[in-house]
Amino acid sequence: xxxxxQSPKYLFRKEGQNVTLSCExxxxxxxxxxxxxxxxxxxxxxxxxxxxxxxxxxxxxEGYSVSREKKxxxxxxxxSAQKNPTAFYLCASSRTGTGANVLTFGAGSRLTVL
Amino acid sequence: xxxxxxxxxxxxxxxxxNLVLNCSFTDSAIYNLQxxxxxxxxxxxxxxxxxxxxxEQTSGRLNASLxxxxxxxxxxxxxxxxxxxxxxxxxxxxxxxxxxxxxxTRLQVFP
Numbered sequence: 001x002x003x004x005x006q007s008p009k010y011l012f013r014k015e016g017q018n019v020t021l022s023c024e025x026x027x028x029x030x031x032x033x034x035x036x037x038x039x040x041x042x043x044x045x046x047x048x049x050x051x052x053x054x055x056x057x058x059x060x061x062e063g064y065s066v067s068r069e070k071k072x073x074x075x076x077x078x079x080s081a082q083k084n085p086t087a088f089y090l091c092a093s094s095r096t097g098t099g100a101n102v103l104t105f106g107a108g109s110r111l112t113v114l
Numbered sequence: 115x116x117x118x119x120x121x122x123x124x125x126x127x128x129x130x131x132n133l134v135l136n137c138s139f140t141d142s143a144i145y146n147l148q149x150x151x152x153x154x155x156x157x158x159x160x161x162x163x164x165x166x167x168x169x170e171q172t173s174g175r176l177n178a179s180l181x182x183x184x185x186x187x188x189x190x191x192x193x194x195x196x197x198x199x200x201x202x203x204x205x206x207x208x209x210x211x212x213x214x215x216x217x218x219t220r221l222q223v224f225p
Contacts, residue, residue, distance in 0.1 A: 004157075033212070042118065042203070042215035043158075058212065090157055102148065103213065105157035 002027045004106035006091050011111045013078075013085070021076045021109045023091035029104070031097035032074035036060060037088040037108075046089075049074055050097035078111060086113045116141045116208040118216035126222040127194055135189040135219045137204035142182045145207040149178050149189050152201045152218070161202075162189075194223045 004025045013019045025032065031050045035043040045058030049068040063082025068074055074093075078085045089109045094101040117140045127133055137147070146165045150158040162171045162178040164187070170179040177190040187204055201220045205213040 006157075035215075040217065042217045043205075043213075044215075045212050048212060088155075092158075102160045102163050103158075104160070105150075107157045108155070110155070 004091055004093055004104055006089075006106035006109050009107065009109060011109060013111060013113050015113060016080045018077055018079050019111065021078070021089055021091075021111070023074045023076065023106060025072050025074075025093045025104075025106075027093055027095075027104060028071070029093035029095050030071070031094045031101075032068065033092040033094075033103070034058075034064075034066065034074070034076045035090045035092065037090060043090065046076065048097070085111055087111060116144075116206065116214050118204060118206055118214050120202075120204060120216035120219050122219060123217070124220040124222075126224065129194060129196060129223055129225050131194050131223075133191050133194055133221075135191070135202050135221070137187040137189070137216055139185045139187075139206050139214075141208060142185050143208065144182065147178075147180055147187050147207070148205050148213065149176075149187075150203045150205065152203060154201075158203065191221075194221075196223050196225055199223050 007022045033048040034046040047066040049055035065077045091106045092103045094103050119138045121136045148163045149161040152158045164171045164180045175192040180187045199222050201218045203218040205215040
């Protein structure tokens, strides 16, 4: 079955540590996205990539980094520079990044900073 | 700046009722509007996508309408069931290449 796999589902981090969240898709989609979700707020875009080896900052990119070395993979690193990293992180993909396509989401990764 | 608002924030109804969820956006220059469903602790599932040139889309018991000029969309759920309980989010594709989400309506349908 085609879809998006995010791992780990739950992650605990000590302050000062970097952590990397995995996102893999087998949908052959060109565009991939990372969103952050906090209670009572809508999803906010962190980074997005419309094609391999290219990515753009979203609305809240500070303290995060990404790479897009392969079409099917778009890992997100939460660095120690991110002041409030505890949140639910969602990865998504779409056939293209033109806006005409439905987004498919992964099941999410919940990060808690101890 | 595009802003998306959903009212009400929460809704609790008995099974069988027809209900309407509202979504409003401040800038009518959108490419499309999408409705999603999110179950607790899960990712989002796409329900309906309405292109900017369309007025409505239907899928089973769901019907979504779009009025660009007034900056509004509604999601109509017919004959609600307990399995419909979830958070419903709308999102607009603005004149950039990213979706802007509302904060969602949390729906509970009780037997």
